[in-house]
Amino acid sequence: MFPEEHQEKFAQLRAHFLASLPDREAEIEDMVTSLMEKGPSRKVYENLFIATHKLAGISATYGMASLGSKAEAAEALIETARSKRPDETAFYEILSAADKLTEELRRVAELD
Numbered sequence: 485m486f487p488e489e490h491q492e493k494f495a496q497l498r499a500h501f502l503a504s505l506p507d508r509e510a511e512i513e514d515m516v517t518s519l520m521e522k523g524p525s526r527k528v529y530e531n532l533f534i535a536t537h538k539l540a541g542i543s544a545t546y547g548m549a550s551l552g553s554k555a556e557a558a559e560a561l562i563e564t565a566r567s568k569r570p571d572e573t574a575f576y577e578i579l580s581a582a583d584k585l586t587e588e589l590r591r592v593a594e595l596d
Contacts, residue, residue: 498546502593509589511535516582524569532578533562536585551592554585 515532519525536559543552558581564570565578 501542501546505589505593508535508539509586509593512582512586512589516579516586519575519579524565524575526566529562529565532582533559533566536562536582539585539589548592551585551588554581554588557581558585 512532512535515528515535518528519532522528536555539555540552540559543549543555558578561574561578561581565574570578
């Protein structure tokens with residue numbers, strides 16, 4: 485893993501990441517709620533893409549492969565929606581993937 489002198493710093497960074505998960509979950513939930521209430525929005529898709537992209541990138545670093553995998557799945561669906569308005573099926577796939585991601589965020593935040 486890391487040299488011993490870096491393990492404490494890594495543990496602190498991981499703890500900080502874990503502490504940020506409830507806020508990240510709430511942020512994603514707010515964006516999903518906005519999509520459900522107002523329909524597709526390029527701005528919301530862009531913000532949701534950024535949030536899922538960040539989670540996908542950092543989760544594996546902290547040993548949370550399942551969280552990273554769910555973030556990657558949502559990210560991939562949202563990527564398409566950023567460039568063109570999704571049809572109804574794609575819209576609901578995005579909502580479903582985001583819901584699975586927030587469930588995983590809640591699970592990880594409670595376990596650690």
